[in-house]
Amino acid sequence: xxxxxxxxxxxxxxxxxxxxxxxxxxxxxxxxxxxxxxxxxxxxxxxxxxxxxxxxxxxxxxxxxxxxxxxxxxxxxxxxxx
Numbered sequence: 001x002x003x004x005x006x007x008x009x010x011x012x013x014x015x016x017x018x019x020x021x022x023x024x025x026x027x028x029x030x031x032x033x034x035x036x037x038x039x040x041x042x043x044x045x046x047x048x049x050x051x052x053x054x055x056x057x058x059x060x061x062x063x064x065x066x067x068x069x070x071x072x073x074x075x076x077x078x079x080x081x082x
Contacts, residue, residue, distance in 0.1 A: 047081035
């Protein structure tokens with residue numbers, strides 16, 4: 001339930017979409033070792049609210065909060081909310 005609620009993970013058309021909601025009372029959440037096909041995801045969400053300010057995959061800012069099904073290996077995702 002945490003993956004669909006707070007983290008907002010949605011699987012659609014062979015992609016992973018993110019639409020998190022983080023209440024101000026939490027401030028930050030991290031979830032590690034999420035397995036998806038050939039990838040392992042470690043996700044940190046910072047801030048609060050429902051709007052994504054930054055979506056960073058393996059240290060690189062992404063233009064949209066979506067991961068391809070072709071992602072492989074260990075991956076670090078940081079999402080900053082506002």
